[in-house]
Amino acid sequence: xxxxxxxxxxxAPGFIANDTPRIVTARFDYxxxxxxxxxxxxxxxxxxxxxxxxxxxxxxxxxxxxTLLGRGGAGFPAGxxxxxxxxGVWPRYLVVNGDESEPGTxxxxxxxxxxxxxxxxxxxxxxxxxxxxxCFLYIRGEMAVAQERMATxxxxxxxxxxxxKNILGxxxxxxxxxxxxxxxxxxxxxxxxxxxxxxxxxxxxLKPPYxxxxxxxxxxxxxxxxxxxxSNLPWILQHGAGAFTDIGTESSPGTRMVAVSGHVQxxxxxxxxxxxxxxxxxxxxxxxxxxIRDDNQLKAFVPGGGSxxxxxxxxxxxxxxxxxxxxxxSMLGSGAIxxxxxxxxxxxxxxxxxxxxxxxxxxxxxxxREGGTWLEQILRRVVDGRGTPRDLELLIEVGETIxxxxxxxxxxPSKGIEAVPFPYQMTTICFVGPSxxxxxxxxxxxxxxxxxxxxxxxxxxTTIEVxxxx
Amino acid sequence: MKFFTEEHLELAxxxxxxxxxxxxxxxxxxxxxxEQAGWITDDAxxxxxxxxxxxxxxxxxxxxxxxxxxRSPVGKYVINxxxxxxxxxxxxxELMEHxxxxxxxxxxxxxxxxxxxxxxxxxxxxxxxxxxxxxxYRHRYRVTSDQFDSMIEELASTNHDVPDHGVLSRIRQHIPxxxxxxxxxxxxxxxxxxxxxxxxxx
Numbered sequence: 188x189x190x191x192x193x194x195x196x197x198x199a200p201g202f203i204a205n206d207t208p209r210i211v212t213a214r215f216d217y218x219x220x221x222x223x224x225x226x227x228x229x230x231x232x233x234x235x236x237x238x239x240x241x242x243x244x245x246x247x248x249x250x251x252x253x254t255l256l257g258r259g260g261a262g263f264p265a266g267x268x269x270x271x272x273x274x275g276v277w278p279r280y281l282v283v284n285g286d287e288s289e290p291g292t293x294x295x296x297x298x299x300x301x302x303x304x305x306x307x308x309x310x311x312x313x314x315x316x317x318x319x320x321x322c323f324l325y326i327r328g329e330m331a332v333a334q335e336r337m338a339t340x341x342x343x344x345x346x347x348x349x350x351x352k353n354i355l356g357x358x359x360x361x362x363x364x365x366x367x368x369x370x371x372x373x374x375x376x377x378x379x380x381x382x383x384x385x386x387x388x389x390x391x392x393l394k395p396p397y398x399x400x401x402x403x404x405x406x407x408x409x410x411x412x413x414x415x416x417x418s419n420l421p422w423i424l425q426h427g428a429g430a431f432t433d434i435g436t437e438s439s440p441g442t443r444m445v446a447v448s449g450h451v452q453x454x455x456x457x458x459x460x461x462x463x464x465x466x467x468x469x470x471x472x473x474x475x476x477x478x479i480r481d482d483n484q485l486k487a488f489v490p491g492g493g494s495x496x497x498x499x500x501x502x503x504x505x506x507x508x509x510x511x512x513x514x515x516x517s518m519l520g521s522g523a524i525x526x527x528x529x530x531x532x533x534x535x536x537x538x539x540x541x542x543x544x545x546x547x548x549x550x551x552x553x554x555x556r557e558g559g560t561w562l563e564q565i566l567r568r569v570v571d572g573r574g575t576p577r578d579l580e581l582l583i584e585v586g587e588t589i590x591x592x593x594x595x596x597x598x599x600p601s602k603g604i605e606a607v608p609f610p611y612q613m614t615t616i617c618f619v620g621p622s623x624x625x626x627x628x629x630x631x632x633x634x635x636x637x638x639x640x641x642x643x644x645x646x647x648x649t650t651i652e653v654x655x656x657x
Numbered sequence: 658m659k660f661f662t663e664e665h666l667e668l669a670x671x672x673x674x675x676x677x678x679x680x681x682x683x684x685x686x687x688x689x690x691x692e693q694a695g696w697i698t699d700d701a702x703x704x705x706x707x708x709x710x711x712x713x714x715x716x717x718x719x720x721x722x723x724x725x726x727x728r729s730p731v732g733k734y735v736i737n738x739x740x741x742x743x744x745x746x747x748x749x750x751e752l753m754e755h756x757x758x759x760x761x762x763x764x765x766x767x768x769x770x771x772x773x774x775x776x777x778x779x780x781x782x783x784x785x786x787x788x789x790x791x792x793x794y795r796h797r798y799r800v801t802s803d804q805f806d807s808m809i810e811e812l813a814s815t816n817h818d819v820p821d822h823g824v825l826s827r828i829r830q831h832i833p834x835x836x837x838x839x840x841x842x843x844x845x846x847x848x849x850x851x852x853x854x855x856x857x858x859x
Contacts, residue, residue: 200785201798243853278850287782288782290784291784320850321840328725331794334828338826338829339828345831350836351833351837357852367684367826388718405843407843448746448784449746454784489742493741523784525743527746535745536742539741546779
């Protein structure tokens, strides 16, 4: 491992620094990166000072010009989202989505643990720009260390006059309230997040209205932004939108954090150049993952979090650019890449994801609540060798009750399979249900022979064994 | 019967005051209750209902939705072993089997001495460090069977800094009175905030 470029950082387990521009992770190199002292010594809260000397509209314009794409999963431009607040409706709120729990995703936790002040400054800039009167920082319940680091940072920031009443002696006043979840993946969906913040079960709201910016917390205009998205704001304000768009591509500027896990030589969290970096760069370059473990062959990879349809080596040269990945049948999602080498039991790997989404269904939409559970049970018996050939059709039929029509998948030129572009149709309010089907659909489409091998010999089985876990 | 200690009751009031609507404090107060008792008792839910102005049935509705809230006693140390994809690809199944053997309970169970509960958990955002687990929501990375065993010994001794189940952040948010803007309820605001000079006309 010593001959590889890139520097693992012991106090940031998982993070590997390389020589690409570092917008949000620059401070990770310091062991005391999370302290007020380090933050102020490295330019911290200067962007806020700069912003306060400009009009709100100007600050908003800077972020709009930067084309900062949301880093939570949907990739919607933050500056545009901010503009969806209906004029004249007050108050407006900011809800920070720190409920990171998409399988494979691991970046917001690092940002909260290692650079909490950067996030706080980002929140303040957003509140100033859009006129948001109160900020709620919703951190995933299972992240005790992130909660402690954020609480310390926030207490220090209040004492120093950066947060609260008359910030830095100006008219700008906003509280940031720490709030944590209690274990529910679906709460990462922004309307479910708002429900949870209102003290309810974390169930997504019916749409329309589509955007909380129109109707959100307590029915008021509410901006919901991801931790990484907000963490970019101090840099953008400090260096200008032009410097940001100089990095990456026009439609996907800046950098983004990605986590690569699974069967690579060196799993890690990397900050990469958006838009131009390819999956091959990420998985095979010496500065990053350094290839597949044990010099094995790559079999498949999840390109954008557990919800994303899978890719195979045929898609390695695609860049981190949504406009190219979508037509090839998947999405960049939350920047989580899970790598499977040639030794992987594909149906079993799919089950580890389907199980997750079945478990995390909130139960509001019938196709997800019932379908997710059935998908898990049918797939489990196939994996256990108790499935029948009919089960393979049944998996697709159940999946189609959640996602009618063609489901996106990658092309397999060697098998004459053409790509079906992203996105899909869905009968559910949110993406949890479709996400239970995505791994099954990908695995069955790309590696059908592995499923057939598991059900071979069971052709004459007529009874369907049902197991219900209570 | 009152549930919260005087100190926690004071804290509960401070927490409620941060939200435009008291009900928003429900999850924070459930965490506070779990911190105090290690699990969520009926008394706790009744008192939280009173504090946020709703019924205990409503509190139960919210409480029961979230898997971190335990409605019966659990071990002093809850060990969550991640079983989602990245960890499963790198030995989470074997780690779980080992944990079950070592502690003599199945996933979901608690050891007879009340020390340990093991659970199969979902993705813990440490996917590059597989297989991982959490003890009372604090991570352990790339855990081998041997490391699991020494972790159990360590937790059984007093030589560690993992707080008891229920304690999440050991640092509380503190908003100094002179810096506190105060909750901003929708009904109290009709115009743009003071710093939005350009939009004052709205």
